[in-house]
Amino acid sequence: MPPRKRKPKPGKPPTGRSPGKARVTKKEKSLSKKPRLKAPSKAAAVRPLPEQPEEILFRVEGKMSTFGGPHDLGMAANEDLALFTKADLQNPKYAYLFLPASPSGTSGLGRRLNPDQYYFACRWNYAETPREFLRRALARVENPANGRAADARPVDWGPHPSTGRVADLSPGLAAALGLNTDDIVRITISARRAIPVAPTLTIERSGHGSCNPHAKPVVKQFVKSPNCSCRNGAKIDNIILHCTEGSLASVLAEFQKPDGRQVSAHYVIDRNGDIYQMVSDSDRSNHCMGANQSSIGIEHVGSQTDSLTPPQAAASAALIRWLLEQYQIPRTNIFGHDFAPGYCRPGGTSCPDKLFGPLHSQSTIAAWVEANV
Template sequence: MARTAKSTDRKRAAQSVKAARKIKQPQKPSEEPEKILFRVEGKMSTFGGPLDFGMQPDEGLALFSKLDLEDPKYADLFLPAPPPGTSGLGRRLNPNKFYFACRWNYLDTPKEFLRRSLACVENPQNGRKVDARPVDWGPYESTGRVADLSPGLAAALGLNTDDVVTITISARRAIPVKAARTKRAGHGSSNPHAKPAIKEFIESPNHSSRNGAKIDKIVLHCTEASLPSTLAEFKKSEGRQVSAHYVIDRNGEIYQMVKDSDRANHCMGANESSIGIEHVGGENDPLTAPQAAASAALIRWLIEQYGIPRTNIFGHDFTPGYSRPGGTSCPDKLFGAGHAQATIAAWVEANV
């Protein structure tokens, strides 16, 4: 009995030493939930390619330009040659490739970020998932849809027009944007476009508070006067007391007269939520080439900076809320011969 007890004690002691020497394995940390950068769910439709006759022959894409046709990262999104009678990238999209459009807020998801991202596009009814690239902004909110898909993408997911789709861009699938290749408007800004050079800031006294209103539209004007006359008129504190945020001369030089954060007096009934851009010219003058380039660059910066939809760029006479009795001929023929918002929209689509 004594021998057995001693043997048992030695065995227990050895087990205790072994247990003491045993290294505890660290617990595996729980996996953090995936960070979602963009997500939308709702009805869809299809767009793009030679047979999309809802797109104009010269209609472009919000996220890509013709320079991207030479970039091997993006060239396969497009057909080798434009369809007959077309010049825009919209109809040149390869309908069999997987691409899509959503109504992006470029402050949250800048254009350069979207160009480098892959999204997970899912049919929630059958669970099919496919990776696809963002290529454009749309569809309009009035359609009741949240996304437009390529015909090939819709077919792969088993979707038909007005079916529900889910689109997600996660941090793991997004390709980081290299800061060195991103033009920034200022410290902490996500705007990929640099603000065009301002020739001079000449403050107009005719401005006031926006009273908390968000900037959500841009109004385009024709001065119907020379640059000196326009600047002088906007500096007057008596009389009509008119002003605009920017004035673009015929040579493309840009003058700023009211801070973006302030309300300028340029479009009665729509001043609190808009930016006004005057273009020097007469009633029958088109924009000069330098003037058009400067205007397009400024508009690009503004829509990125303030998250303004491209559809919210208006000619003076066509601005929602504009309330001057009798209207106005402004912006005259600067952006095209037809006095219509469609003329403005066509110019924006072709240039901005």
């Protein structure tokens, strides 16, 4: 089986390939069809699809090819990977992806990949799925034609759009799934696989004697805000969504200041999906003038023009799902800051800006809730 012809690129930097330049050499893949792979040498790691609905953070379906390992002469001898560095060779979590030593005449991580391991590349938008998120993610890779599926790690950016393909898989993964070059593959990263969820022990009882079927998403840190008070027995019956219009650091700092605007929120969700809690649910936080008594306030880190990132949307949806169940809040009681019943700040607010959609309206919020929660 001859390797694909792909000229090594002289002068290509050995490390830190930028997405724009990465895998440009893949262009040549489209010119040389890979011969059919031999029958899989080992059984596919077929696992049943999960029963429960999952929050999808990334999904792509389209043509595929293969890449990586000592025999991929289409990769330059010094070509590295977009998501891993040589330091990762020492990391027990990732070392299995690589051969114990560089194949002779090579220095890059691309040729050092162990082609029998399950890895893949897609054209990531790092604004939506940041590198650090991808490094922690495990994807489900499926062959829709035969139903075979396996878990695999993202390792690189590619293939080049001109190939007309959406993904490159390791030769071992392609063989296990029975995929040949230009067959259709489906790749999914869900929140359940990418973001650790709280152990079942933390599932709390709702006030109605039934167990909340949703685990509370992991709170990265409880950063206590002094800007809160007693609910005076008021029942929690609505959720109010906000945009920070500032960085995570600035909002955490402001909410901890006792002598500033004395504002706060119960939760702050960062662009990468990390959740910070600042006020206990049982207390009242100062996030929406006139509507604090019975609400939970959730801030989302973003500017006035940002939309939610996929990990942020997934974290928010998971938190909202848990809150709805935990406090038996009707789904119709999820509001954008400016649209919350009782909100009475003169002049209103532009919050939650464009995080949930381009139009500043409660129907935008309701549509997002309908689609995501």
